[in-house]
Ligand code: PSU
């Protein structure tokens with residue numbers, strides 16, 4: 001690989017032509033740093049709705065080979081509901097926006113190897129700029145929305161949000177997901193954060209970052225922000241949104257007003273798949289304390305592994321169901337938002 005620093009910037013009428021007017025990367029002089037899949041390129045050209053998908057969930061959230069089949073199912077679900085999936089990640093030192101099945105397979109199968117890292121905002125440039133050994137990476141919500149927003153993707157569907165870790169007021173372990181949501185005007189569909197995080201401080205931090213926080217539900221009822229595996233968390237949602245149509249309207253207003261910050265739409269796990277809070281809480285408690293010596297970005301994956309062990313895989317099935325449901329709601333929101341932009 002030739003070091004890119006020595007390259008001359010190339011004129012790039014190609015991206016100018018393809019990407020929407022609000023994409024910062026439309027102006028890039030280094031288009032070789034990232035690539036759009038043919039499907040995503042066509043979706044941009046034809047102004048079809050697009051849903052961005054993260055990949056840290058495959059590299060650091062799900063065991064093999066479920067991670068690969070889940071990646072395929074996520075893409076199918078988005079397509080089934082009328083949108084084009086753009087799975088985002090890093091392969092061999094290049095950012096991919098949209099992946100072929102072979103590329104998804106490579107990323108899923110290199111999970112756990114030294115080649116494949118968890119990519120948040122600060123990790124992106126290193127993995128693309130480093131010469132020598134070609135690196136792969138699964139992008140977290142922060143990494144994914146940074147990249148999605150840079151090319152003009154408006155909706156990202158995902159599983160679990162990062163947050164302020166317990167004891168974060170001392171360790172300062174606060175997920176970049178929260179600051180990135182404060183920086184990118186993007187709509188994110190997620191099923192909440194796990195209660196191994198400090199929910200109250202996470203909510204305060206999101207408020208400080210100016211992030212709109214809502215939960216899908218009946219506006220006449222008191223609705224909790226969801227607790228990921230459970231529908232309840234014990235924390236009231238600041239806002240309740242009826243469904244994808246209202247979500248699209250609210251996010252569209254956010255764009256028209258140039259808010260610059262993101263919108264969170266929590267989508268509770270479907271009732272039939274939930275693991276009730278009373279059952280989950282002690283497991284989360286013990287998983288957290290067992291992983292308390294693991295710090296920084298390795299903490300979340302360690303806790304997730306411990307939860308899988310202690311629920312004997314039941315958490316994997318719940319996780320799969322909720323994330324697929326988010327892909328569906330994400331696609332529906334993207335379709336409706338696209339109509340507002342038409
Ligand atoms: N929570 C989950 N599953 C996940 C993650 C969080 O239930 O896969 C991943 C997501 O990619 C999220 C990231 O963006 O972990 C947050 O990690 P950190 O705390 O290191 O920012």
Ligand code: MN
Pocket residue numbers: 162163165173174175296297299300
């Ligand atoms: Mn963290």
